[in-house]
Amino acid sequence: MVDWLYIDFNSYFASCEQQDNPKLRGKPIAVVPMMADSTSCLAASYEAKAFGVRTGTKVGEAKKMCPGLVLVPSRHATYTRYHHRAIEVIDSCLPIHRVCSIDEMCCELTGSHKRLEVAQEQSRKIKQTLAEKLGVSLTVSIGLGPNMLLAKMAADMQKPNGVTWIEKEELPQKLFSLRPRDIPGIGPKMEWRLAQQGITTMEQLLSLNERQMRGLWKSIVGARYFRLLKGESFRPVAETEQKSISHEHVLPPQERDYTSAGIILQKLLVKAAQRLRRGQWMTKRMQVSVRFINGTKWKFEISFHETQDTSLMISHLIKSYKNCPRQARPIKVGVALFDFSSESAHQLSFFESEKKNSFFKIIDQINDKYGKDTVHLASLHEHISSARTHIAFSRIPELDELDDN
Ligand SMILES: [Mg+2]
Known part of the structure; x- marks a missing residue:
């Protein structure tokens, strides 16, 4: 498995x-x-x-x-x-x-x-x-x-x-052929620190207990490595540090108008909200941007009570989008969600119901199982066939992440 x-x-x-x-x-x-x-x-x-x-x-x-x-x-x-x-x-x-x-x-x-x-x-x-x-x-x-x-x-x-x-059954032996520095996140500095403690092989590192690992890292990170290297299934620490989810889309010539751009923005938001729920997060802030052919840009940002409810976010989007200039032709649109908190720590607000949140989760599950957009919002129905997903990376990758060695 x-x-x-x-x-x-x-x-x-x-x-x-x-x-x-x-x-x-x-x-x-x-x-x-x-x-x-x-x-x-x-x-x-x-x-x-x-x-x-x-x-x-x-x-x-x-x-x-x-x-x-x-x-x-x-x-x-x-x-x-x-x-x-x-x-x-x-x-x-x-x-x-x-x-x-x-x-x-x-x-x-x-x-x-x-x-x-x-x-x-x-x-x-x-x-x-x-x-x-x-x-x-x-x-x-x-x-x-x-x-x-x-x-x-x-x-x-x-x-x-x-x-x-x-x-999991092959652990820890399957890792013995690797060096400690083959573990993502262990760089030359940590490798040196391990060597100072007499740990130069993977076998030595994997024979340590959780307390020892924690001591080596001088933080909870050591305990996380201990569990992950044992094959525990929880998500790595970086997962909770996700700062944003963003999607953008370059409009094809026939969609470079106010109405079409608005529809595409809704579709991007639907995708972003799906990823939000999949990550078991709530968001408190949304940013929407429209770039025009003439080089100008319109941007707005809106904050709200933490949510993962697609329809609530779409209503915010539609309301704010009314202020977007209509004369210039849009060429590129984007939606980004920020300020995440974990869904388990969430308290329901006056504006949303638990029922609705689980409703969107069920839609996500159906779409995961039977293909994208099997179930979608009625307002987007006519536009689904042209849906394309663009996920912008939310940070500039480090040089060493670009290496293949
Ligand atoms: Mg690569």
Whole structure:
């Protein structure tokens, strides 16, 4: 049994370039911020990695290590475009629980999908669908595990293009071939601190008890690692630190008017609210933005009593959207939710009923089971077929998260 499926794109920036330009496929390439020997590589293709070129390698050195290395200036808009498309494609196979960075996404498995053979089959389906709909150069490593941390570690175990799993019953032995620094979140500093305590192997680390782990980290983080590495199924600490959920959409030419933009905003809000409930959060603040063809922007922000009720949020949206200028043609719209609190700590307000909240949860479950938009708000009925999901990453990924090593 496995509970989480973690997707990590291989050499993401370099793969996007190889996808966009077939002449670069099969060649050692490095994506660079500018054409200068003094700068560092942002990403290297697997062909370049074979020569030892890595994220962070100085370009001058990389050229010496790998004769024939092709340098490609970075194009972040392209990587972001592939990112949005990748989310759509993956989400059509399996609902994404969380977008972790520009090239990593995580899905929670439910029901029969938890069976290892089914999860493996699902992983192959995701890879095949990505190859067909996103591009053959954009390969992924998929990891399956009892929690997000172990699923991510499993994904790291086989690169490129792997499907790897860690089942709870295989713990701790399955991790013994790794080093402590292979655990996400353990960097050189923590590795040094562990070494000071005589802990240099995974086997040593995993033989510690919860109190010892807590002592090593000097915080509750150690206790969390202890539980996650044992295969407990609770969500990693970062989960509660989610700061926002945002969706945006570039309007196709026929939808660049006030009414259509308003409908798209409602659809984006429906998606955002689904993710909110899936994360078992409540929100207190919403931001809506409309960008116009003439370059101007209209934005509003509204705060309310904590909620996860789609219809309540939509009524706020409709009311505020009345103030949006109607003359200029909109080109891009976005919705973001902020100020989360956990649903378990929530107290019902005067404005909502518990019944309604569980009603929307049931709709989410039906849509998860039978496909997106099986059940949806009547006001959006005519517009559902053109629904597209765009999940913007809510923070700039760290450089080391972009590395594939
Ligand atoms: Mg990656």
